[in-house]
Amino acid sequence: xxxxxxxxxxxxxxxxxxxxxxxxxxxxxxxxxxxxxxxxxxxxxxxxxxxxxxxxxxxxxxxxxxxxxxxxxxxxxxxxxxxxxxxxxxxxxxxxxxxxxxxxxxxxxxxxxxxxxxxxxxxxxxxxxxxxxxxxxxxx
Numbered sequence: 507x508x509x510x511x512x513x514x515x516x517x518x519x520x521x522x523x524x525x526x527x528x529x530x531x532x533x534x535x536x537x538x539x540x541x542x543x544x545x546x547x548x549x550x551x552x553x554x555x556x557x558x559x560x561x562x563x564x565x566x567x568x569x570x571x572x573x574x575x576x577x578x579x580x581x582x583x584x585x586x587x588x589x590x591x592x593x594x595x596x597x598x599x600x601x602x603x604x605x606x607x608x609x610x611x612x613x614x615x616x617x618x619x620x621x622x623x624x625x626x627x628x629x630x631x632x633x634x635x636x637x638x639x640x641x642x643x644x645x646x
Contacts, residue, residue, distance in 0.1 A: 521602070527590060528598040536590040544586065603642040610636050 531539040555561045567575075592601045610632040617624040
């Protein structure tokens with residue numbers, strides 16, 4: 507499978523995440539809900555790593571990569587804590603689009619941080635995503 511197929515699967519599972527999380531957080535404090543979800547993700551991720559022998563690469567991880575992966579994990583944890591709190595307080599149909607503003611942030615920040623080009627098409631597409639997220643968040 508190519509990157510597009512994996513990306514579409516990610517989107518489908520992200521949608522399922524929002525819907526299932528909204529149902530799950532209905533009668534549970536959002537931080538506890540995040541902890542339960544994270545535990546499941548932890549077990550699943552290690553099971554997959556062991557299944558495909560990826561865990562063997564742990565010995566060859568350099569400090570730079572490890573540092574960035576740890577920082578990414580911290581950002582993910584903070585994102586999930588905020589996301590579950592937002593789902594506890596608001597409708598999933600409004601929370602999820604605002605969460606997807608991360609796409610716009612990636613487009614803009616990938617330019618100075620990763621050296622990716624910031625094209626007119628990316629700016630227009632990112633702007634449309636932002637406009638759509640705002641419309642979905644404010645329209646009743």
